[in-house]
Amino acid sequence: MRRKMHKKLLAAILAFVCVCTLQNGITVHAKAEDEIVLRVCNWEEYIDLGGWDEEERIELDNGVEILGVNPLYDDFEDWYFETYGKKVRVEYSCFGTNEDLYNQLNLGDTYDLVCPSEYMIMKLMAEGRLEPYSEEFYDKNNKCNYYINNVSPYIDKMMRENEINGESWSKYAAGYMWGITGVLYNPAEVTQDEASTWKVFANEKFKRQVALKDNVRDSYFATLGILKADLLTDSDFINAPDYASRLEDEMNDIHPDTINEAQDILDSLMGNIYSLETDSGKADMITGKILVDYQWSGDAVYAMDQADEDDFTLMFAVPKESTNLWFDGWVMLKNGIGGSAEQKHAAEAFVNFVSRTDSAVRNMYYIGYTSSIAGAEGDTTVFDYMNWCYGAEDSDTDTIEYPVGYFFSGDDADMDYVITASTEQIGRQLYAQYPSQEVMQRTVVMRYFDEDASKLINRMWINVRCFDIKDVPVVVWVIVLFVILALLGKRALGGKTR
Amino acid sequence: MQSKSNWLKLSKAQLALPYGLFLVCFVLAPLIVIIYYAFTNGEGVFTIENLTGFFLSTKTIGTLAYSFGIAIVTTSVCLLLAYPIAYILARGNFKHKSVILMIFIMPMWINFTLRITALKEILTIIEGNLSFHPFLNTVIGMTYDFLPFMILPIYTTLLKLDKNLLEAASDLGADTVQTFMKVTLPLSVPGIISGIFMVFLPSMTNYVVLDMLYNSTYIMGSLIGAYFSAYDWHGGSMISLILLIIILVFTLCTNRYADEDAGSSRGGVISR
Numbered sequence: 180m181r182r183k184m185h186k187k188l189l190a191a192i193l194a195f196v197c198v199c200t201l202q203n204g205i206t207v208h209a210k211a212e213d214e215i216v217l218r219v220c221n222w223e224e225y226i227d228l229g230g231w232d233e234e235e236r237i238e239l240d241n242g243v244e245i246l247g248v249n250p251l252y253d254d255f256e257d258w259y260f261e262t263y264g265k266k267v268r269v270e271y272s273c274f275g276t277n278e279d280l281y282n283q284l285n286l287g288d289t290y291d292l293v294c295p296s297e298y299m300i301m302k303l304m305a306e307g308r309l310e311p312y313s314e315e316f317y318d319k320n321n322k323c324n325y326y327i328n329n330v331s332p333y334i335d336k337m338m339r340e341n342e343i344n345g346e347s348w349s350k351y352a353a354g355y356m357w358g359i360t361g362v363l364y365n366p367a368e369v370t371q372d373e374a375s376t377w378k379v380f381a382n383e384k385f386k387r388q389v390a391l392k393d394n395v396r397d398s399y400f401a402t403l404g405i406l407k408a409d410l411l412t413d414s415d416f417i418n419a420p421d422y423a424s425r426l427e428d429e430m431n432d433i434h435p436d437t438i439n440e441a442q443d444i445l446d447s448l449m450g451n452i453y454s455l456e457t458d459s460g461k462a463d464m465i466t467g468k469i470l471v472d473y474q475w476s477g478d479a480v481y482a483m484d485q486a487d488e489d490d491f492t493l494m495f496a497v498p499k500e501s502t503n504l505w506f507d508g509w510v511m512l513k514n515g516i517g518g519s520a521e522q523k524h525a526a527e528a529f530v531n532f533v534s535r536t537d538s539a540v541r542n543m544y545y546i547g548y549t550s551s552i553a554g555a556e557g558d559t560t561v562f563d564y565m566n567w568c569y570g571a572e573d574s575d576t577d578t579i580e581y582p583v584g585y586f587f588s589g590d591d592a593d594m595d596y597v598i599t600a601s602t603e604q605i606g607r608q609l610y611a612q613y614p615s616q617e618v619m620q621r622t623v624v625m626r627y628f629d630e631d632a633s634k635l636i637n638r639m640w641i642n643v644r645c646f647d648i649k650d651v652p653v654v655v656w657v658i659v660l661f662v663i664l665a666l667l668g669k670r671a672l673g674g675k676t677r
Numbered sequence: 678m679q680s681k682s683n684w685l686k687l688s689k690a691q692l693a694l695p696y697g698l699f700l701v702c703f704v705l706a707p708l709i710v711i712i713y714y715a716f717t718n719g720e721g722v723f724t725i726e727n728l729t730g731f732f733l734s735t736k737t738i739g740t741l742a743y744s745f746g747i748a749i750v751t752t753s754v755c756l757l758l759a760y761p762i763a764y765i766l767a768r769g770n771f772k773h774k775s776v777i778l779m780i781f782i783m784p785m786w787i788n789f790t791l792r793i794t795a796l797k798e799i800l801t802i803i804e805g806n807l808s809f810h811p812f813l814n815t816v817i818g819m820t821y822d823f824l825p826f827m828i829l830p831i832y833t834t835l836l837k838l839d840k841n842l843l844e845a846a847s848d849l850g851a852d853t854v855q856t857f858m859k860v861t862l863p864l865s866v867p868g869i870i871s872g873i874f875m876v877f878l879p880s881m882t883n884y885v886v887l888d889m890l891y892n893s894t895y896i897m898g899s900l901i902g903a904y905f906s907a908y909d910w911h912g913g914s915m916i917s918l919i920l921l922i923i924i925l926v927f928t929l930c931t932n933r934y935a936d937e938d939a940g941s942s943r944g945g946v947i948s949r
Contacts, residue, residue, distance in 0.1 A: 278906045454891035637907035648739035
């Protein structure tokens with residue numbers, strides 16, 4: 180929620196901090212022999228770096244006070260020493276995209292713990308590069324096993340039920356942040372109905388005023404949503420007993436014919452969009468250059484917060500066809516851990532430390548995304564933080580009851596987890612941060628593309644982005660021909676006057 | 678003193694050693710890696726499929742054409758804008774020539790992404806919606822970015838031009854237009870070539886301008902990037918190699934025009 184500074188500025192500071200901590204570490208600790216060095220690689224600006232002002236102190240209803248003074252990984256070093264009596268030094272570095280991380284790993288960079296997205300976790304799992312978490316890690320009786328005690332039952336269930344090669348994800352990955360994708364729109368020009376479908380990107384009414392994501396996976400997902408819209412919204416399909424698994428199959432369709440059809444749709448979308456963006460869409464929404472933007476939920480929250488500051492309203496809609504449930508998770512790498520029990524213990528402890536509810540709140544405040552951590556029974560820190568963010572003020576007269584029990588206790592009817600929010604929150608930050616259970620029913624985890632499909636889809640994306648030589652206007656060919664003839668003619672006439 | 682005389686004793690070959698090492702490590706070695714990747718497939722077996730694949734696809738060859746299109750139009754516009762300015766500056770009887778020149782060079786003092794961001798806002802005000810004219814915007818952006826690189830070499834060449842030649846031309850009865858066409862223009866060709874060199878090649882690959890001005894069509898630079906992020910290092914290397922060869926051919930073709938003087942004026946500004 181806090182990201183007031185521009186993303187890039189933050190990234191620059193972060194890079195600077197990374198360098199500083201590394202250098203610090205090298206000079207100060209170079210000679211300590213009994214210390215464990217933990218190499219962690221995370222997304223840029225994806226952890227609380229501390230440095231909060233005193234007035235940013237968050238006082239929650241349950242009495243917990245949250246204030247980020249030092250970077251979270253520095254706090255982890257202290258905590259590890261206090262708890263286990265051993266020194267650990269975190270070498271913290273950052274990556275830009277999942278593909279960058281994968282290329283870095285292939286080029287021989289070694290890390291103990293990395294935090295890629297779900298499809299990269301699947302890919303790394305399938306390639307056998309990941310170190311499984313120890314049995315100890317899942318022991319709920321150990322108070323220091325914050326992850327297994329605090330993780331949301333919803334996220335935990337999803338990770339246990341999904342498998343790669345017969346092994347569930349939860350054996351190798353611990354959830355960190357999660358969210359969905361949807362449509363950020365300007366309610367002054369676009370109705371909620373118009374925005375609640377992937378077809379909005381093909382809507383001629385908003386010609387050149389919609390933006391898609393500049394990456395093949397997100398764009399392909401939206402394209403599938405358009406391609407299969409009729410089927411996906413058909414009531415027979417939705418009410419079928421095996422809806423969830425059929426939906427998953429449809430939205431993970433990587434048949435060559437489907438890819439070809441997707442290319443045609445994307446080709447026509449290219450004539451309707453304003454831009455393919457990664458970062459610029461939020462600013463373009465706020466300045467009114469575009470009306471509709473494909474957005475990840477966390478970035479949507481950020482954009483809505485920013486817009487609110489400028490007295491401008493943006494809203495978030497989830498397409499009725501289906502949406503993408505994504506998450507980033509901590510995985511240990513075999514070649515980093517290298518069979519060292521000490522190393523593995525430190526890595527697991529790091530995951531546990533960032534899974535403490537106070538760490539989760541610090542991260543959520545700093546990053547703006549939704550943490551996978553809900554809190555153990557009796558620990559309402561995360562829920563109280565939600566209330567702190569979105570709960571109605573006493574002065575609000577129009578309020579709604581928004582149940583989020585599915586996330587916190589696994590039961591949406593759980594009356595302990597109902598946020599009373601102002602009606603102004605409808606379709607806004609709260610709905611993006613914790614989508615309703617009704618929305619969650621149509622979410623799909625997008626699997627990783629196997630090698631053959633990956634080739635086809637990447638090729639398709641390049642085809643969409645490239646200029647086809649057949650599209651060169653005739654007049655250009657005529658000019659080129661004319662110039663060539665002129666040059667040849669000049670040479671033939673002995674044009675070498677000099 | 679002792680150390681200084683030792684220093685002087687070093688032979689030329691020894692002095693060239695640091696740069697030689699640099700050349701081997703950062704130019705030659707990567708080049709060999711690129712060539713290796715370009716002519717192998719995923720299994721490390723020799724293949725020319727990457728090469729034929731590039732020229733057989735209407736999309737990749739279209740990207741080459743599109744890049745050429747942007748580069749040719751940008752270079753032409755730069756030349757048309759820069760030559761008169763350089764000519765007036767070099768010839769004009771201004772009191773503070775260097776100040777006026779500085780005004781044209783000053784945009785280079787500001788970070789290039791910042792300039793393009795500002796340009797984006799200006800173009801938005803003029804056009805309303807940028808996405809309707811991606812090619813035009815790109816050319817404007819590139820011209821904005823590269824114009825000083827065209828002005829400088831032409832200006833330097835014109836400044837060095839021997840005034841006696843011009844006097845001789847008018848003595849022999851040539852009017853202003855004839856003097857320009859027969860004396861000034863041919864003698865400034867090295868500067869023009871040097872300018873073209875510095876504008877044409879970067880504008881074929883500088884995809885940051887396209888990204889920032891919302892032109893989502895790939896050019897050669899972004900196409901290479903796309904191959905690498907799709908883990909296809911072989912295809913990406915082949916396109917890099919093709920681009921390298923195009924640059925090489927271009928250099929060889931223009932080399933015979935560019936003389937030593939123009940070459941030296943190029944050195945300072947090309948390394949941005």
